Amino acid sequence: MCDFNTLSQEEKKLHHETLLRCAQNFGGKNFFLHLLEAIRQTKPHPLLAKNSQFTIELGTISWNKVIFQDKLQFLLKARINESKQNNFLPSPNEKNYKKILNIVRTLKPVVFHVKPTRKEDGAGFFFQPFDVIDEHTVKLNPLFDALFFCSVDTVKKVLNYEAKA
Numbered sequence: 001m002c003d004f005n006t007l008s009q010e011e012k013k014l015h016h017e018t019l020l021r022c023a024q025n026f027g028g029k030n031f032f033l034h035l036l037e038a039i040r041q042t043k044p045h046p047l048l049a050k051n052s053q054f055t056i057e058l059g060t061i062s063w064n065k066v067i068f069q070d071k072l073q074f075l076l077k078a079r080i081n082e083s084k085q086n087n088f089l090p091s092p093n094e095k096n097y098k099k100i101l102n103i104v105r106t107l108k109p110v111v112f113h114v115k116p117t118r119k120e121d122g123a124g125f126f127f128q129p130f131d132v133i134d135e136h137t138v139k140l141n142p143l144f145d146a147l148f149f150c151s152v153d154t155v156k157k158v159l160n161y162e163a164k165a
Helices: 009-024 028-041 069-085 097-107 142-148 151-161
Strands: 051-054 060-064 114-118 125-127 130-134 137-140
Touching: 009 028, 009 142, 009 151, 028 051, 028 060, 028 142, 028 151, 051 114, 069 097, 069 125, 097 130, 114 142, 142 151
Parallel strands: none
Antiparallel strands: 051 060, 060 114, 114 125, 130 137
8 A cells, every 4th residue: 555656556556445434534644644644653552552552632543452572573564575475474484474374363353443633623434454255365454554664755646636637
C-alpha cells in the first residue's frame, strides 16, 4: 500500500475509498492526517504503548493486546518483503517463516478502534492488522499499513486520488 504508484487502478480506487471513508469517520481528511502526523512523531512507536492506547486531542486509537518490541521489529522487516512477494508470509522453507507465522497468529486477533473525541466528528472505525486470504497467503491490512507505517505524503496521495476515466 505504501508503494501506491505500483498498484493497479482498481487497487488505487479501493484504497482511496477505504481511507476516505475512515477519514470522514474521524472528522475529515485534515483530522485524519493530523492523527497520522502525531503517530509518526511519537517515540517509541505508538504500537508499543503498555496501555494499548494512543491518544491525541482529536481522538484515540485503542487495541486489545499489548505489542512488544520484538514483534514490531519482525513486523517491520516482514512488511518490506511483503511488497516484493505480494504475501506477508515468506515461503515455508525460509528460516524466518515460523517467526513471521507466529507474528500473524499473535496479531491477527487484535482489533484497533479509532474514535474521534467529539461525537459530531464521526463514528470512528475499527480494523485488524491482517487480511488472511487463505492458509498460505496473508496481507497486511492497507488501513493498518497507512495508519502506522506509510509516509503521510503517501496517505495524502491516496486520499486525494482521482480515478482516470
